[in-house]
Amino acid sequence: QVQLTESGGGSVLPGGTLRLSCAASGPASATYCMGWFREAVGKERESVALIYTGPGSAYYHDSVKGRFTISQDANKNIIYLEMNDLKAEDTAMYHCAADCRPSPGWGLWVGYSEVGFKTWGQGTQVTVAS
Secondary structure, eight states: OOEEEEEOOEEEOTTOOEEEEEEEESOHHHHTEEEEEEEOTTSOOEEEEEEETTTTEEEEOGGGTTTEEEEEEGGGTEEEEEEOSOOGGGOEEEEEEEEEEEOTTSOOEETTEEEEEEEEOOOEEEEEOO
């Protein structure tokens, strides 16, 4: 069973920066691929970013490319999401997640598949408002 604990959410002005962290514990069969997805009121759930923890390959939703960066501290089983130039439309509950799998409708493409997650944490709120 994977345990995921997020931290780092909050409220910022448009154009601001936040860094989310997620500490993971569990089998490598689940933590080989980890990432973040978000849920906003009135919107579909969408995968934001993911990283294959072995090679360190990262993938992003089109709406955050160039602004968000996912990274890892493999020794500590921690992943991060650095969010720059935040916009009001980034406001959402952000969940750390693991155990990636094909998931139509989640909005993040890896090759020819949309990718989502099987397991996730409780989430941390990010609010972007002036």
